[in-house]
Amino acid sequence: MIRSVYYLLIFTSLSRKSHSLSAVQTACEILVAHGFRELKEHEPWRIHPSDCVFVRKNGTTVIAAAIGGRFKPGNPFHIIGAHTDSPCLRLKPLSERVKEGYIQLGVETYGGGLWYTWFDRELKLAGRAVTANSSGRLEERLIHVDRPIACVPSLAIHLNQELKVQGFQPNTEQHVVPILCTCVMDQIRSSNGAECVQPPVPAGESTENCCTGSTLGKRRHPTGLIRLVAQELGVQEQDLLELELYFADSQPARVGGLHNEFVHAPRLDNLFNSYTSLCGLVDSLPSLSDDSALRLVCLYDHEEIGSTSTQGANSAHTVNILRRLAEALSLKRVGETVGSGAPCDPSESESEAIRTAALVASSSSVGHFEESLSKSFLLSADQAHAVHPSYHERHEQNHKAQLHGGLILKYNSSQRYATNALTAAAVRQLAQQASVPVQEFTPRQDMHCGSTIGPLLSSQLGVPTADVGFPQLAMHSCRELCCTSSVDQAVRFYTTFYEQLPKLWPPEQP
Numbered sequence: 001m002i003r004s005v006y007y008l009l010i011f012t013s014l015s016r017k018s019h020s021l022s023a024v025q026t027a028c029e030i031l032v033a034h035g036f037r038e039l040k041e042h043e044p045w046r047i048h049p050s051d052c053v054f055v056r057k058n059g060t061t062v063i064a065a066a067i068g069g070r071f072k073p074g075n076p077f078h079i080i081g082a083h084t085d086s087p088c089l090r091l092k093p094l095s096e097r098v099k100e101g102y103i104q105l106g107v108e109t110y111g112g113g114l115w116y117t118w119f120d121r122e123l124k125l126a127g128r129a130v131t132a133n134s135s136g137r138l139e140e141r142l143i144h145v146d147r148p149i150a151c152v153p154s155l156a157i158h159l160n161q162e163l164k165v166q167g168f169q170p171n172t173e174q175h176v177v178p179i180l181c182t183c184v185m186d187q188i189r190s191s192n193g194a195e196c197v198q199p200p201v202p203a204g205e206s207t208e209n210c211c212t213g214s215t216l217g218k219r220r221h222p223t224g225l226i227r228l229v230a231q232e233l234g235v236q237e238q239d240l241l242e243l244e245l246y247f248a249d250s251q252p253a254r255v256g257g258l259h260n261e262f263v264h265a266p267r268l269d270n271l272f273n274s275y276t277s278l279c280g281l282v283d284s285l286p287s288l289s290d291d292s293a294l295r296l297v298c299l300y301d302h303e304e305i306g307s308t309s310t311q312g313a314n315s316a317h318t319v320n321i322l323r324r325l326a327e328a329l330s331l332k333r334v335g336e337t338v339g340s341g342a343p344c345d346p347s348e349s350e351s352e353a354i355r356t357a358a359l360v361a362s363s364s365s366v367g368h369f370e371e372s373l374s375k376s377f378l379l380s381a382d383q384a385h386a387v388h389p390s391y392h393e394r395h396e397q398n399h400k401a402q403l404h405g406g407l408i409l410k411y412n413s414s415q416r417y418a419t420n421a422l423t424a425a426a427v428r429q430l431a432q433q434a435s436v437p438v439q440e441f442t443p444r445q446d447m448h449c450g451s452t453i454g455p456l457l458s459s460q461l462g463v464p465t466a467d468v469g470f471p472q473l474a475m476h477s478c479r480e481l482c483c484t485s486s487v488d489q490a491v492r493f494y495t496t497f498y499e500q501l502p503k504l505w506p507p508e509q510p
Contacts, residue, residue, distance in 0.1 A: 001313065001419035008134075009168075016214065017126075017267070017271065018088075018124060018125075018126030018127075018144060018246060018248035019060075019085075019088065019126050019127060019193065019246045019248065020059075020061075020084040020085045020301045021059050021060055021126070021127060021128055021142055022126055022144055022381035023271060023274065023299075024059060024060055024061065024062045024141060024299065024301075025059070025082045026086055027062055027064075027084075027274065027275075027278055027299060028054065028056065028062060028160060029423050030278060030282070031052075031062075031064055031278070031282075034282045034285065035052050035285075036053060036054050036064060036066075037051075037052070037053055037054075038053070038054055038055070038056065038100075038154060039053050039054070039055050039066070039275065040150065041055060041057070042057075045324060045325075045328040046323070046328065046416050047067060047070060047328045047329060048067070048329070049067050049069050049070065049071045049329070050067060050284070050288060050289055051066075051067050051070070052064075052065070052066045052067070052288075052297050053067075054064050055321055057301075057310065057311040057317055058282035058301065058310060058311040059128065059140065059142075060084060060254065060302075060311055060348075061298075061299060061300050061301045061311035061312075061317070061450075062084075062276070062298075062299050063085070063296060063297070063298045063299075063317075063318070064281060064283060064292060064296065064297045064298075065100050065129075065295065065296050065325055066285060066288050066295040066296075066498075067294050067295075067328075067329065068287075068288060068289075068290075068291030068292050068293050068294060068295070068407040069288060069289035069290060069291065070289075070290065070291060070292040071291070071292055071293065071294055071329060071452050072292070073326065073329060073330050073368040073372075074367075074368045074371040074372055075292050075293055075372060075375070076290075076372055076376045076377065076502075076505070076506070077293065077294050077296055077322060077372055077373070077376040077377075077463075078293045078294070078295045078296065078376065078377055078456075078497070078498060078501050078502075079296045079297075079298060079376065079377070079378045079379065079382060080273075080277040080280070080281075080296070080297050080298070080378075080379045080381050080494060080497065081084065081297075081298045081299075081300065081313065081378060081380050081381065081453050081454070081457055082270050082273040082274045082277055082297075082298075082299070082300070082380075082381045083269070083270045083274070083299065083300045083302075083303030083304070083313070083382065083453060084141075084271070084274055084299050084301055084451075085110075085111070085301050085302055085303055085304050085305075086111065086266070086269060086270070086271070086304065086476075087109070087110060087111035087112060087113030087114075087247055087304060087476050088109065088110050088111070088113070088246045088247060089103060089107040089108070089109060089118065089125075089176065089178070089246065089247040090108050090109075090244075090245070090246050090247075091106075091107055091125075091243065091244075091245040091246070091247075092105075092106040092107060092109060093219075093220065093305060094106065094220050094221075095107070095220065096220065096221055096222045096224070097177060097222050098183065099361040101180075101182055101184065102179050102181075102182055102183065103180045103181050103186060103224070104177045104179050104180060104220050105150060105175065105177065105178045105221075105222070105225070106177060106239060107131050107170050107176065107178060107247065107357070109176065110246070110304065110305065111304030111305055111476070112476055113476050113478075114409075114474075114476075114477045115170060115172055115176055115477050115509070116168050116170060117474075117477045117478040117479070118152055118172070118176065118249075118478050119152050120152070120153060120154050120156045120250070121149030121151065121152070121249050121250075121251075121478055122151060122250045122251065123145075123148060123149065123150045123151055123178055123247040123248065123249065123250060124145055124147060124149060124151070124248055124250035125143070125144075125145040125147060125149055125150070125228075125245055125246070125248075125342065126142075126143060126145065126147055126245070126246055126248060127142075127143055127145045127243065127244045127246050127249060128140050128142050128243075128245075128492075129141045129143055129229055129233060129242070129244075130240075130241045130242040130243075130244075131233075131235055131239045131241060132239065132241060133242060138241070141235075141243060143229055143232050143245070144232075145228065145232055145335065145395060146250070147250065148250045148442065149180065149228070149306065149493035150178035150179060150180050150247060151178060151179055152175075152176055152178050152179070153179065155175075157379050162267055167370055170367035176309075178247060178411040179223065179254075180222060180225065181224060186224050190223075190224075191230060200487075203473055210386065213317055216419045219240050221243065223229040226240060226333045229243065229245075232303070239374045245247065248267075248373045249266045249268060249478050249479060251266075252265075252266030253266070253411050255484060260483050260484070261403075261404070261483055261485070262403075262481055262482070262483060262484070263481065263482050263483065263484060263487070264479055264480075265479065265480060265510045266381060266479055266480065267480070268409050268472050268475075268477050268480040268481075268482050269472065269476065270303070270381075270382050271310075272383055272385055272470060272472070272482060272486070272487075272490070273382060273383065273469065273470070273490065274459075275298045276381075276487065276490035276491050276494060276496045277297050277299075277381055277490075278297055278299075279378075279491045279494070279495075280297075280491055280493070280494025280495040280497065280498060281295060281297045281444075281494070282375055282490075283491065284495050284498035284499050284502070285420050286499075287499050291498075291499075291502065292502060293501070294325065294329075294372075296322075298318060298457075299314075300312055300313045300453060303452070303453055304349060304384075304414070307453055307456055313453035313456050314453075314460070315458055316405050318457060318460065318461065318487070319460060319461065321462075322373075323369050323370070326368060326369045326372060327369075330368065337436070346402040355464070358444070360421075362508060373461055373463055374462070374464055374506075375505075376461070376462070376463045376464075377420075377423070377426065377463065377464055377465075377466075377501060377505050377506075378454070378457055378458060378463045378464070378465040378466075378470055379427075379465070379466055379497060380417075380418060380452045380454025380457065380458075380465055380466070380467045380468070381468055381469060381494075381495075382452045382453070382454075382467070382469045383469045383470060383472050383475060383482070384401055384408040384410060384441050384469035384470065384471055384472070385401065385441065385471070385472070385473075385475060386401050386402060386403050386405075386471035386472055386482075387400035387401060387402060388473060394423050394444070394447065395444070396442055396443060396444045399440055399441050399442050400438050401441050401471045402439065402471060403471050403472075403473075403482070403483040403486075404483050404486075405437060405439045405471060406431070406436050406437030406438055406470075406486075406489055407427070407431050407436050407437070407438050407439070407468055407469075407470065407490075407493055408440070408441050408468060408469050408470060408471060409424055409427055409428075409438060409439070409440050409441070409466065409467070409468055410440075410441050410442070410452075410467040410468065411424075411440065411441070411442045412442060412443070412449055414449070415455050416449045416450065416451040416452075416455065417451070417452065417454060417455070417467035418452075418454035418458040418465035418466070418467055419454075419465070419466045419467050419468075420454045420464070420466075420480070422507055423464050423465060423466035424466060424509075426501070426505055427468060427505050429504055429505070430493065430497055431493055431496075431501065432502055433496050433500050434489075434492045434493045434495070434496035436489045436491070436492055436493045436496075437489075439471075452467055454466075454467040470482065470486040470489070470490055471483070471486065
């Protein structure tokens with residue numbers, strides 16, 4: 001019970017993270033606290049068995065690797081993949097809108113959200129700003145304004161008689177436009193006359209006399225917003241070069257229900273599996289020295305919009321990182337001098353020596369990477385639909401997953417999920433060893449089926465894959481719901497995956 005409460009408390013804290021940037025930042029802090037060190041893509045890598053490392057991409061994707069103490073080139077990768085992004089509202093490049101005495105912010109919807117659930121919410125702001133240091137080099141600064149600063153009010157029913165006939169059908173371009181403040185209050189609170197509110201400048205007209213207050217605010221964003229970001233970061237307004245900002249629900253995660261069995265939180269899909277898989281990796285570290293595999297957690301951005309990006313699962317990033325890890329682990333076998341930290345040649349720097357050895361390792365270990373992939377196993381970990389008591393007919397009659405029902409294995413003959421008989425059998429064996437019950441999910445044939453990163457990674461890597469998750473309600477709502485028991489079940493299962501999979505996989509060939 002103590003373990004369950006511990007994970008639950010940390011998880012509810014993580015669920016307050018507003019975007020992939022802050023979620024990955026927190027994940028990296030957890031990794032560093034447990035002895036992981038960061039590798040930079042633009043630097044040579046020197047790693048050895050029993051090392052724990054991680055690599056970030058764009059600040060929104062992270063791949064963590066714990067290398068078994070008995071790992072040798074050609075040994076398998078045991079991977080859990082999840083995603084860090086969720087539906088949200090992203091600030092447009094030209095966001096300022098002034099209408100009827102209000103200053104509003106133009107936003108675009110990210111992902112397939114239930115956008116009606118975003119009305120009448122107290123929205124906070126998070127993301128990043130780009131500044132330049134004294135030498136002119138660009139710097140990224142994360143921002144998290146942890147208080148309500150905007151809202152999208154509903155239209156009163158007295159002014160919306162169509163609601164009774166048509167239902168609530170908001171136009172996301174016209175109606176999902178957060179209110180930041182009133183023009184009157186913005187003028188009162190302005191520190192000087194130059195920070196006044198002015199209507200948008202028509203296309204083609206000069207902006208020289210616009211009251212901007214910063215180089216970024218040349219009619220792109222409200223001056224009050226620019227001022228807030230600068231204050232939060234402790235920089236001058238003119239130092240802000242670019243913004244990437246997102247709105248999220250400011251209400252923290254809560255445990256509720258008559259018996260305190262429900263977790264009410266934003267972004268359970270898919271911070272739930274991002275966090276619990278990370279906990280599973282960390283909890284498995286005591287057995288790392290006896291493992292011959294390379295354990296990985298891959299947390300990706302942009303799953304909600306197709307994964308096709310530099311840091312998405314449908315990119316070359318995963319293959320590149322796995323190959324570099326495999327090649328770096330071949331260095332010690334090529335030359336002990338590099339492994340000990342001494343350059344191969346006294347005239348070479350350490351980084352040059354590592355690069356030289358990497359070339360030798362790459363040529364001397366041809367086929368080891370592909371051999372590793374052929375022995376590997378991937379878990380695609382993403383949340384799954386629990387049966388809804390008020391809409392039970394929307395579920396396949398024999399596949400109605402329940403809260404507290406344990407791990408969910410996902411099946412689909414059209415490969416929207418990548419599970420097959422062998423990978424399903426392995427998952428069931430692991431779940432049994434972890435004392436976690438298993439239930440099955442497949443969609444109705446007459447309903448659209450979502451997908452995951454599982455089929456994408458499986459096809460790119462050629463690695464057998466199982467799609468799994470844990471049950472939740474209200475997926476893609478501004479606030480979602482899962483059960484408390486799933487947290488501990490997930491951590492136990494993912495820990496067991498790393499510790500016990502070598503005894504099951506790869507299977508015997510016929």
